[in-house]
Amino acid sequence: xxxxxxxxxxxxxxxxxxxxxxxxxxxxxxxxxxxxxxxxxxxxxxxxxxxxxxxxxxxxxxxxxxxxxxxxxxxxxxxxxxxxxxxxxxxxxxxxxxxxxxxxxxxxxxxxxxxxxxxxxxxxxxxxxxxxxxxxxxxxxxxxxxxxxxxxxxxxxxxxxxxxxxxxxxxxxxxxxxxxxxxxxxxxxxxxxxxxxxxxxxxxxxxxxxxxxxxxxxxxxxxxxxxxxxxxxxxxxxxxxxxxxxxxxxxxxxxxxxxxxxxxxxxxxxxxxxxxxxxxxxxxxxxxxxxxxxxxxxxxxxxxxxxxxxxxxxxxxxxxxxxxxxxxxxxxxxxxxxxxxxxxxxxxxxxxxxxxxxxxxxxxxxxxxxxxxxxxxxxxxxxxxxxxxxxxxxxxxxxxxxxxxxxxxxxxxxxxxxxxxxxxxxxxxxxxxxxxxxxxxxxxxxxxxxxxxxxxxxxxxxxxxxxxxxxxxxxxxxxxxxxxxxxxxxxxxxxxxxxxxxxxxxxxxxxxxxxxxxxxxxxxxxxxxxxxxxxxxxxxxxxxxxxxxxxxxxxxxxxxxxxxxxxxxxxxxxxxxxxxxxxxxxxxxxxxxxxxxxxxxxxxxxxxxxxxxxx
Numbered sequence: 001x002x003x004x005x006x007x008x009x010x011x012x013x014x015x016x017x018x019x020x021x022x023x024x025x026x027x028x029x030x031x032x033x034x035x036x037x038x039x040x041x042x043x044x045x046x047x048x049x050x051x052x053x054x055x056x057x058x059x060x061x062x063x064x065x066x067x068x069x070x071x072x073x074x075x076x077x078x079x080x081x082x083x084x085x086x087x088x089x090x091x092x093x094x095x096x097x098x099x100x101x102x103x104x105x106x107x108x109x110x111x112x113x114x115x116x117x118x119x120x121x122x123x124x125x126x127x128x129x130x131x132x133x134x135x136x137x138x139x140x141x142x143x144x145x146x147x148x149x150x151x152x153x154x155x156x157x158x159x160x161x162x163x164x165x166x167x168x169x170x171x172x173x174x175x176x177x178x179x180x181x182x183x184x185x186x187x188x189x190x191x192x193x194x195x196x197x198x199x200x201x202x203x204x205x206x207x208x209x210x211x212x213x214x215x216x217x218x219x220x221x222x223x224x225x226x227x228x229x230x231x232x233x234x235x236x237x238x239x240x241x242x243x244x245x246x247x248x249x250x251x252x253x254x255x256x257x258x259x260x261x262x263x264x265x266x267x268x269x270x271x272x273x274x275x276x277x278x279x280x281x282x283x284x285x286x287x288x289x290x291x292x293x294x295x296x297x298x299x300x301x302x303x304x305x306x307x308x309x310x311x312x313x314x315x316x317x318x319x320x321x322x323x324x325x326x327x328x329x330x331x332x333x334x335x336x337x338x339x340x341x342x343x344x345x346x347x348x349x350x351x352x353x354x355x356x357x358x359x360x361x362x363x364x365x366x367x368x369x370x371x372x373x374x375x376x377x378x379x380x381x382x383x384x385x386x387x388x389x390x391x392x393x394x395x396x397x398x399x400x401x402x403x404x405x406x407x408x409x410x411x412x413x414x415x416x417x418x419x420x421x422x423x424x425x426x427x428x429x430x431x432x433x434x435x436x437x438x439x440x441x442x443x444x445x446x447x448x449x450x451x452x453x454x455x456x457x458x459x460x461x462x463x464x465x466x467x468x469x470x471x472x473x474x475x476x477x478x479x480x481x482x483x484x485x486x487x488x489x490x491x492x493x494x495x496x497x498x499x500x501x502x503x504x505x506x507x508x509x510x511x512x513x514x515x516x517x518x519x520x521x522x523x524x525x526x527x528x529x530x531x532x533x534x535x536x537x538x539x540x541x542x543x544x545x546x547x548x549x550x551x552x553x554x555x556x557x558x559x560x561x562x563x564x565x566x567x568x569x570x571x572x573x574x575x576x577x578x579x580x581x582x583x584x585x586x587x588x589x590x591x592x593x594x595x596x597x598x599x600x601x602x603x604x605x606x607x608x609x610x611x612x613x614x615x
Contacts, residue, residue, distance in 0.1 A: 042244070042245060042260075042279070043243070043244070043247075044241050044242065044243055044270055045076035045077060045241075045242045045243075046076050046240070046242070046267060046268070047239065047252075048069060048075055048078055048079065048225050048227070048238075048239065048240070049081070049117070049131065049133070049161065049187075049224050050079060050131050050161070050163060050192070050225070050226045051065060051078065051080055051081060052081065052228050053065050053080055055080075055082040055086060055091075055100070056082035056121075057083060057228060058082070058227065058228045058229070059228070060230055062101050062105065063104050063107070065227075066080070066108040066114075066116045066232075068231075068233065068234070069114075069233040070108075074233065074267075075232075075233040075239075076114065076247060077116075077242065078114075078117070078232060079116075079118075079119055080101055080104070080117075080118055081119040081120055081121045081131045081132070082101065082121065083123050084120045084121060084122050084123065084138055084139065084140035084141065085123065085141055085142065087120060087140065088142075101120075102118045102136070104116070104118070105117055105118035112248070113247065114247075115247060115248070115249055115252055117249070119132050120138045122140070122144070122149050124141040124146065125169050126170050127145065127146040127170045127172065127173065128146065128162065128165065128170035129163040129170070130161065130163060131160070131161045131163050132161075133158060133159040133160075133161075133256070134159050134253050135156045139152050146173070147178075150178055150184075151180075154180050154181065157184065158184060159253065160184050160186065160187070161186065161188065162175075162208075163189050163192065163224075163226070164192040164226065165188065165205060165209075166205060166208060171208055174215075175208070175211055175215045177217060177387065177389065179389050179390065179391055182391075186218075186219065186256055186259055187219060187221075187222045187240075187256065187259070187261065188208070188221065189222050189223060189224055189263075190205045190221050190222065190223055190263040191222075191223030191264075191265060192205070192223070192224060192226050192238075193225065193226060193238065194225035194226060194229065194235025194236060195236065196235070199348065199350075200265060201238075201350045209221070213338050213355060214311065215368055216365065216368070218259065219259065219354075220256070220259030220354035221240075221261055221262050221263040221353060222263055223238045223240055223265065224240060225238050236265075237265060237349070241262040241263075241271070242255050242260065243260040243261070243279065243280070258282070259280070259354045260280060260281045261280070261354050262353040262354060263351070263352045264349070264350075265351070266298060266345060269296070269349075269351050270296070270298065271294070271296050271297075271353060272293070272294070272295040273292065273294050273340070274292065274293060275290055275291060275292055276291075278356055279356075280340070280341075280356060281355075282356055282357070284356065284358045286360065286361050287332050287358050288331065288332055289329055289331050289332060290330055290332060290356075292327060292328055292330070292339065293325065294317065294319075294328075295324075296319070296322075296323065296324050296343065297322070298323070299322055301322055301345050301347065303322070303324075303343055303346065304344045304345060304346050304348075305343070305344045306319050306341065306342070306343045306344075307342045307343075309340050309342050310338065310339040310340075311336075311337055311338055312337075315328070334446055335359065335360035335362075335365065335366075335445060335446075336357075336359050336366075338358075339356050340353045340356070341353045363390065363391040364398055364417070365391065366386060366400075366440065366445050367386075367387045367388075368385070368424075369384070369385065369387075369438070369449055371384050371385075371448075371449075372384075372499070373486070375451040375452060375453045375456070375484050376431065376434060376451070376452055376453075377452070377453060377454065377455060377456060377501060378432065378434070378454075379430060380430065380501075381430050382429060382430075383426050383427070385425070386400070386424070386425065386438070387422060387424040388400060388417065388422070388423045389417075389422050390417035390420065392419060393419050393420065394419055395418055395419055396416075396417045397415065397416050397417065398414075398415050398417065398440050398441055399412065399413070399440070399441050400413050400439070401438070402429070402437070402439070403439060404431070404432055404433060404435070405433065405437075410430075410431065410436065411427060434452035436450060453483055454483055455478075455482070455484075455502060455615055456483065456484050456499055456500050457478050457483055457484070457485045457486070457500065457501065457539070458486055458496065458503050459485055459487050459504045459506075460492065460504065460505045462490060463508045463517055463519070464509070464513065464514055465509075467506045467541075468487055470598075470599050471599065473599055473600055473601040473603075474504070474539070474593070474598045474599070474604050477601075477605060477608065478615075482615070486499075486500075488500075492527055493527070497531050501537060502536070502537045503528075503531065503536060503537070503538050503539075505539070505541070506541040506543070506598075507540060507543045507551065507572050508547060508551050509543045509544065510546045510547050510551075512548065515550065518547070518548060518550070518551045519550050519551050520555060525554075525557065525558045525561060529558075529561060534586075535586060535588055537589040538589070538590045538591065539598075540555075540591070540592050541598040542573050542592065542593065543571075544573075544595040545571075545573075546570065546571030546572055546573055547568075547572035551572065552571070552572050555568070562588075563584065564584065564590065566590075573594070573595075574594075575592050580592055580593075580607065580611070581611055589614050591614070
């Protein structure tokens with residue numbers, strides 16, 4: 001990865017080490033001059049696109065809001081987006097709220113001086129909130145769920161923005177991706193709030209931003225005050241920066257659809273991010289390497305850090321001060337990449353740009369691959385999910401393949417894709433290695449993104465035996481052997497055991513709060529017998545203070561039914577067995593540890609020494 005600075009020095013980042021060498025100054029200055037000219041032709045304006053009035057749960061009316069935003073908030077653009085479910089009801093004079101909002105925006109708009117936009121906020125907490133612009137009608141949560149809203153917005157040709165995404169209001173089913181919706185969902189809030197506090201751009205919104213980009217969405221960065229008091233634009237310095245040719249409604253909507261935006265906690269910062277042929281929000285196609293330029297200006301507000309963020313990681317920009325310009329280059333080794341800039345000022349205010357995307361011009365993309373379990377065990381079945389998106393306006397057919405390093409096809413399927421369509425599927429695979437490659441139409445697309453462990457050990461917590469913290473020494477020992485431990489919460493079932501090579505079962509204690517849960521039921525015994533028959537293995541951890549007679553009896557019954565004559569003594573603190581490890585005819589291993597052994601780092605290592613062949 002090469003970084004070029006205005007001084008003409010190049011910085012190559014390799015494994016976290018930075019090396020400096022000389023480059024040709026003329027080349028760097030030529031790149032800067034081209035991008036500077038392109039950037040200088042496009043002004044930056046500042047808007048607050050998300051706000052409320054008394055037409056929903058705010059104060060004042062849209063006329064008051066627009067007037068305040070213009071005269072007190074000193075904004076270039078103000079949006080009014082009252083909650084959609086209020087818009088169904090008339091005002092006291094009998095007029096309907098959304099037409100009145102449209103009327104106010106039409107009367108208060110002044111092209112060239114101050115822009116007013118009328119929209120609404122679709123709200124269905126749990127699924128998410130979305131602000132909508134540039135439509136002449138509205139929909140509400142009683143007639144449209146999230147998926148229906150996407151369809152409605154696509155039909156209307158409006159502009160959608162994901163509002164304050166996160167746990168409190170919803171994250172749109174983890175930003176489930178739809179190519180058609182991607183054509184009309186143009187923005188996402190990275191900052192939200194109208195109080196006098198910094199960090200309205202917070203880590204939760206920032207994480208959701210990257211999650212949405214990773215899932216396939218093309219979204220511009222926004223930051224809005226979401227006003228519910230009479231402080232439109234004056235609540236704080238949170239703004240959506242908008243790059244547009246002129247201060248007109250036509251250019252505003254054009255810029256929002258093109259994602260030519262950035263999110264800022266500083267009210268007058270200027271940041272430009274682009275190439276010699278693209279700016280923030282744009283898409284480039286079929287590039288092997290791209291040189292980007294970042295220009296920053298905010299007199300009196302110097303920066304603390306500046307970062308390049310892309311799908312593969314983060315790179316620090318070696319810049320300082322309150323006015324600077326730098327370039328960097330990225331090699332593009334995948335069919336779908338995005339890159340944006342994140343700046344933190346010395347006063348902790350943040351500025352985050354929209355991405356620039358670099359994509360394959362075929363516009364067929366693989367998204368959202370996953371495996372279950374998350375880390376696979378070689379040559380054992382696992383689930384693998386994938387999505388293939390067609391971003392063309394015409395139908396396509398594509399051949400999807402999964403191959404091992406020797407080129408052997410493990411999976412192959414011909415897939416028909418509707419225009420702006422999406423195909424998703426979960427399949428079952430058995431892989432000889434984690435190093436699998438995904439292909440589209442015979443061309444390598446990316447690796448399968450698999451992680452591998454030698455075995456998976458589930459820890460039973462369903463029998464009044466929740467001891468995850470206490471059993472960390474045992475868990476860490478197994479992890480060091482190349483395995484992974486995962487808690488099994490809720491009742492045992494076949495699906496949970498299918499992914500486990502080993503099952504760790506702490507014998508429930510005598511002081512169990514619910515004694516009926518501290519026994520193996522007949523259903524449990526039958527389930528564990530089937531687990532033994534398929535070669536599943538066990539580690540039993542004996543109780544610290546003994547167990548109830550009913551608990552001991554239920555476990556001894558299980559051992560008897562699989563042909564092991566194992567009996568407990570001292571209320572379960574010991575077993576009558578010659579060896580610490582027993583193997584059944586089906587090949588299932590049974591290992592018994594005392595509480596003291598399983599919960600002490602040195603003792604567990606000593607107890608399991610010599611049993612490494614079992615793992």
